[in-house]
Amino acid sequence: MAEDEEVVFTTSTGPVRVITAASLFDGHDAAINVMRRLIQSSGAEVIHLGHDQSAKAVVDCAIQEDAHAVALTSYQGGHVEYFTYIRELLDEAGCEHVRIFGGGGGTITPPEIRTLHQSGISKIYSPDDGRTMGLMGMIHHLMGLAGEVDLVGEDRMKSLDGPITPDDMAKVGLLLTLSESADEKAFKAAVEACRSSDRDVPVIGFTGTGGAGKSSLLDELMLRIQRDNPGKKVCLLCVDPTRKRTGGALLGDRIRMNSLSNNDLYMRSLASRGSGSEISANLDRAIEVAKAVGFDLIFCETSGIGQGSDAITTVADHSLYVMTAEFGAHTQLEKIEMLDVADVVILNKYEKRGSEDALRAIRKQVRRNRNMFDVADEELPVVASIASQFADGGVDRLWQKVAAMVGFEASEPVDAMGERKGVIPPERIHYLSEIAVHVRDYHAANSEVAEQLRLCQH
Numbered sequence: 118m119a120e121d122e123e124v125v126f127t128t129s130t131g132p133v134r135v136i137t138a139a140s141l142f143d144g145h146d147a148a149i150n151v152m153r154r155l156i157q158s159s160g161a162e163v164i165h166l167g168h169d170q171s172a173k174a175v176v177d178c179a180i181q182e183d184a185h186a187v188a189l190t191s192y193q194g195g196h197v198e199y200f201t202y203i204r205e206l207l208d209e210a211g212c213e214h215v216r217i218f219g220g221g222g223g224t225i226t227p228p229e230i231r232t233l234h235q236s237g238i239s240k241i242y243s244p245d246d247g248r249t250m251g252l253m254g255m256i257h258h259l260m261g262l263a264g265e266v267d268l269v270g271e272d273r274m275k276s277l278d279g280p281i282t283p284d285d286m287a288k289v290g291l292l293l294t295l296s297e298s299a300d301e302k303a304f305k306a307a308v309e310a311c312r313s314s315d316r317d318v319p320v321i322g323f324t325g326t327g328g329a330g331k332s333s334l335l336d337e338l339m340l341r342i343q344r345d346n347p348g349k350k351v352c353l354l355c356v357d358p359t360r361k362r363t364g365g366a367l368l369g370d371r372i373r374m375n376s377l378s379n380n381d382l383y384m385r386s387l388a389s390r391g392s393g394s395e396i397s398a399n400l401d402r403a404i405e406v407a408k409a410v411g412f413d414l415i416f417c418e419t420s421g422i423g424q425g426s427d428a429i430t431t432v433a434d435h436s437l438y439v440m441t442a443e444f445g446a447h448t449q450l451e452k453i454e455m456l457d458v459a460d461v462v463i464l465n466k467y468e469k470r471g472s473e474d475a476l477r478a479i480r481k482q483v484r485r486n487r488n489m490f491d492v493a494d495e496e497l498p499v500v501a502s503i504a505s506q507f508a509d510g511g512v513d514r515l516w517q518k519v520a521a522m523v524g525f526e527a528s529e530p531v532d533a534m535g536e537r538k539g540v541i542p543p544e545r546i547h548y549l550s551e552i553a554v555h556v557r558d559y560h561a562a563n564s565e566v567a568e569q570l571r572l573c574q575h
């Protein structure tokens with residue numbers, strides 16, 4: 118096979134799903150970034166976690182995402198322990214089928230590679246492999262082995278034999294795989310066999326322009342949910358676009374989710390898989406799974422949308438529209454469909470230049486669209502937020518509104534909406550010069566004492 122020949126791999130359940138990450142305490146992410154792009158261009162749905170990822174984070178992700186394989190790099194040492202611990206955790210969770218691939222250049226020695234292969238790691242790629250197989254040769258080898266994994270094999274399907282709960286992460290993962298790939302009859306049968314709840318659980322939809330901060334806001338809401346409603350089980354279903362040319366996708370929402378270490382939260386990344394819209398064709402089925410196994414609340418995130426899109430309203434009970442100040446001229450606001458229908462409009466990245474003007478214009482447009490001319494600014498369904506700011510007052514207000522929609526508890530906000538706190542509080546802004554002054558005073562006092570002692574001794 119020629120080095121640059123494009124080969125696309127698929128399985129009976131759709132594209133190969135691969136988790137990629139660099140190991141714990143390791144910032145060497147250049148190699149995995151190259152590999153994940155090539156894996157994606159070979160037709161895989163890649164869920165990228167980034168660098169510095171613990172074994173537990175990788176394993177939880179592989180289980181929830183029902184992945185065929187994980188592909189990791191490790192350059193900082195400790196690779197034998199890291200890879201074998203991931204194997205152990207996956208096996209303990211009943212996920213012996215998930216294949217593990219890795220690389221770490223010359224830092225993983227040939228005897229260590231042999232040990233790792235004997236411990237159930239499918240393949241560690243060495244620099245020699247790079248030379249003999251070539252870059253695409255390694256990727257095709259990985260994709261071929263990952264594609265052999267049958268996610269809906271007999272043993273796994275047999276495990277769907279009774280009611281399951283959100284804590285049965287692997288079985289929920291398998292049901293979600295069926296939601297994307299099984300025919301209607303098989304899907305319904307599996308859901309009914311596993312049903313543990315008949316409750317009608319609220320579904321909140323997050324939509325908005327690409328990169329506006331949907332996932333960051335979701336992550337911030339998750340932190341508040343855990344703080345104010347410990348023990349509640351929440352399911353996140355996040356859609357990113359499938360690339361038409363290869364059928365692969367970068368499912369990148371998970372990289373923003375720092376809150377996921379809490380096992381009350383469950384996240385599944387979905388590719389749009391040719392739905393032709395910002396939600397996946399089977400998102401309604403995935404929601405059905407989340408309801409049937411007893412989650413208390415379901416969030417859906419769409420891929421980035423344009424002015425006329427509102428597909429989220431077809432699956433969500435309440436929808437939130439996230440935008441930034443960069444919407445163009447004020448007249449552009451008149452074209453945005455979601456300003457008519459969103460339960461809350463969120464102007465995120467509020468610390469950026471032009472946001473105050475944008476907030477005024479959005480409020481004006483929402484007033485016009487909904488005939489809300491007599492309503493005070495604070496009563497309008499418009500929130501300004503800074504999702505990247507710790508304990509942001511705007512996100513707190515958004516959480517209050519969402520909590521009221523779904524009957525959850527929400528703490529009172531501490532800070533005002535739109536307050537910019539900065540990393541260093543204003544009263545501490547000169548802290549480095551204060552330290553320098555203290556050190557200088559200390560040295561001056563020391564010199565004076567030393568001088569007096571010198572005079573006394575002579």
Ligand code: B12
Nearest residue numbers: 143144145146147148192193194220221222242243244247
């Ligand atoms: C680039 C690099 C950096 C860059 C990283 C940039 C980035 N964002 O990734 C910078 C300069 C930032 C850096 C910093 C450091 N680095 Co550095 N770095 C390297 C270097 C030169 C190359 C690593 C690399 O990315 N190679 C590119 C890959 C594609 O090629 P490869 O490694 O040969 O891998 C082959 C196969 O294994 C395979 N492969 C690899 N991974 C995968 C994955 C999959 C899925 C597949 C299919 C294949 C595959 O592909 C290649 C085919 O030939 C290595 C030395 C070296 N020459 O290898 C040191 C090296 C890894 N770094 C090292 C060190 C010590 C550091 C620092 C701690 C230095 C310091 N004191 O600050 C920091 C730590 C950074 C951190 N936060 O973790 C040491 C590690 C020593 C050890 N483990 O015992 C090394 C080995 C250098 C050395 N000899 O001392 N580093």
Ligand SMILES: Nc1nc2c(ncn2[C@@H]2O[C@H](COP(=O)(O)OP(=O)(O)OP(=O)(O)O)[C@@H](O)[C@H]2O)c(=O)[nH]1
Nearest residue numbers: 327328329330331332333373421465466503504505
């Ligand atoms: N300055 C600033 N950056 C933010 C804020 N919120 C999010 N970001 C950054 O904006 C970038 C995109 O954020 P995401 O949360 O991934 O946005 P998204 O809308 O989910 O993106 P897609 O899912 O790709 O459409 C990231 O680099 C975030 O760190 C904010 O309030 N201010």
Ligand SMILES: [Mg+2]
Nearest residue numbers: 331332370418
């Ligand atoms: Mg996102």
